[in-house]
Amino acid sequence: MNFRYLSSTMALLGLLAASTSAYAQTVDVQQYWTSASESKAMNTIADAYKAKGGKWIDSPSADFDSTLAAATSRIAGGEPASAVLMTPSAAMRDLAKSGQLRNFDDMAAADGWQKVMPPLVWDKLNVDGHLVGLPVGIHADNWIWYSKPLFDELKIEEPKSLDEMFAAADKLKTAGHTAFAVGGEPWQEVTILTNFILALGGPEYWNELFVKRDPEAMKSPIIPKAFELYRKVSTYADPASAGRSWNDTTNMVVTGKAGMQFMGDWARGEFLAANQVAGKDFGCLLVPTDKPAYAIIVDIFAFPLNSDEDRIKGQAMLAETVMDPAIEAKIAAVKGSVPSRSDVDTSTLDVCAAKGVKALATPGVAVSGTYDALPGDLNGQMTDLATQFWTDPSMTSEAAVERLTAILQSE
Structure with missing residues (x-):
């Protein structure tokens, strides 16, 4: 056996492993979707994200209030989640106004997101002129x-x-x-x-x-x-x-x-x-x-500020994933929501979704x-x-x- 060759090969594999780890683009997602349909929707997002080469860490909570409490506690403790499932409520606005959330103004401008979002939804997700949340789907509660x-x-x-x-x-x-x-x-x-x-x-x-x-x-x-x-x-x-x-x-x-x-x-x-x-x-x-x-009612991801470069890149990749029209259509098909982009093909959605x-x-x-x-x-x-x-x-x-x-x- 050529030990010199084996040693070089092992070193190369180590470098490749380190490189893969460095570019895994990790996201730690604090969320509360636990019912059958909700789990399918979250798995749709997670699978699409992992297909891009990312690493998905799921941090589930029992409900919305528990998720928000866990997210704010983690922010205060210096270990924020990469993304938090929530709604564009007062809690989101408070986090944004206190400088705790990342904005996506650059990606929105580059990809024309404002043009494809309903104005009411766009306004909900903007705080002080900055886009601080991304829609996962639109629901109505009536x-x-x-x-x-x-x-x-x-x-x-x-x-x-x-x-x-x-x-x-x-x-x-x-x-x-x-x-x-x-x-x-x-x-x-x-x-x-x-x-x-x-x-x-x-x-x-x-x-x-x-x-x-x-x-x-x-x-x-x-x-x-x-x-x-x-x-x-x-x-x-x-x-x-x-x-x-x-x-x-x-x-x-x-x-x-x-x-x-x-x-x-x-x-x-x-x-x-x-x-x-x-x-x-x-x-x-x-x-x-x-x-x-x-x-x-809009389901959104808000993205707490992170200092880790890998997780910052992971946030950007998750943003690309949830704003992908094809992914939005898949989420709507299992979750019951209406896509938050006007350019999503809704021709295959059922009669109830069509009413929405x-x-x-x-x-x-x-x-x-x-x-x-x-x-x-x-x-x-x-x-x-x-x-x-x-x-x-x-x-x-x-x-x-x-x-x-x-x-x-x-x-």
């Missing part, structure tokens, strides 16, 4: 999902008004089915309330109430009516709803145990994960109204979802109010309106 087999069995047509929706609920209840599958968690409950405010008032009123917080909008009869309809939904929910996760609740519709569910279009991913087909096994509609609206694409493209229809429209503390107070009203039948609509008005006027 959807209703329903069981096609149950609707067909009971000869129920897709509701075109709130009255028709409650008439469908009555038919389902009379036939012995749970009419509305509701997960008794505060964020799920408040979404039903805000869905009614949006359906009754429409986009213009929504912006006056939640974005501008106009005192005159707070006096509208729309708010007490929304609380009344919200309470009406509670009379159709099953006794086991308390504390149930959103995806377990969606599964009630998937399996035909319930007729309808108010939930964002991430629910579509759960139907798809169960091999169901939109329009055949399940149906979808934006909460029926004569004032069409699309309450946007059409709504998003209609001028004046898109509004900021409550979590983005209100500062975090006000949102938390309104969520607490919604839960109290849901669980305490003795609380009147008048008292709830008074509380909500005080919350909206508190800043």
Whole structure:
């Protein structure tokens, strides 16, 4: 054996290994996507990133709040994640204003990202004129999902008004089915309330109430009516709803145990994960109204500042990955979202996604979802109010309106 040759070969292999390690472009991703469809979406991103030669470190948390707490703790401790899954909320803006987030102004300018993003989304992701977050997909939280087999069995047509929706609920209840599958968690409950405010008032009123917080909008009869309809939904929910996760609740519709569910279009991913087909096994509609609206929630990656050169390069490669139109289309196909780029081919998306694409493209229809429209503390107070009203039948609509008005006027 030629030991001299072997020694040289081993040295060369060592150099190659060191070189590969140096250019692995590592990303450490703090995230909370744990349901079946969410995991598929995150794996879509991770697989595409690794296919580029990058190293992916997954740092999962139980939920959004846990992810944000872990991310901020790591930043404070000097060991920030490379990317954090979140929404363009007050937390993102606070991190950006304190100089903790990397911006992608150079890549956005070079690749023309502003031209292909919906203006409302672009504005959400810019803080003090800098692009500090990148969209992973766009959702709306004012959807209703329903069981096609149950609707067909009971000869129920897709509701075109709130009255028709409650008439469908009555038919389902009379036939012995749970009419509305509701997960008794505060964020799920408040979404039903805000869905009614949006359906009754429409986009213009929504912006006056939640974005501008106009005192005159707070006096509208729309708010007490929304609380009344919200309470009406509670009379159709099953006794086991308390504390149930959103995806377990969606599964009630998937399996035909319930007729309808108010939930964002991430629910579509759960139907798809169960091999169901939109329009055949399940149906979808934006909460029926004569004032069409699309309450946007954007999933994003924010990128904490890193000092390690490998991770800085990894952030850039992850940015390229999530902004790739082909990757966005794949994410939408499994997650239930609508692509955040207007140049993505949506022709292969199902009928529910097509409704979302059409709504998003209609001028004046898109509004900021409550979590983005209100500062975090006000949102938390309104969520607490919604839960109290849901669980305490003795609380009147008048008292709830008074509380909500005080919350909206508190800043």
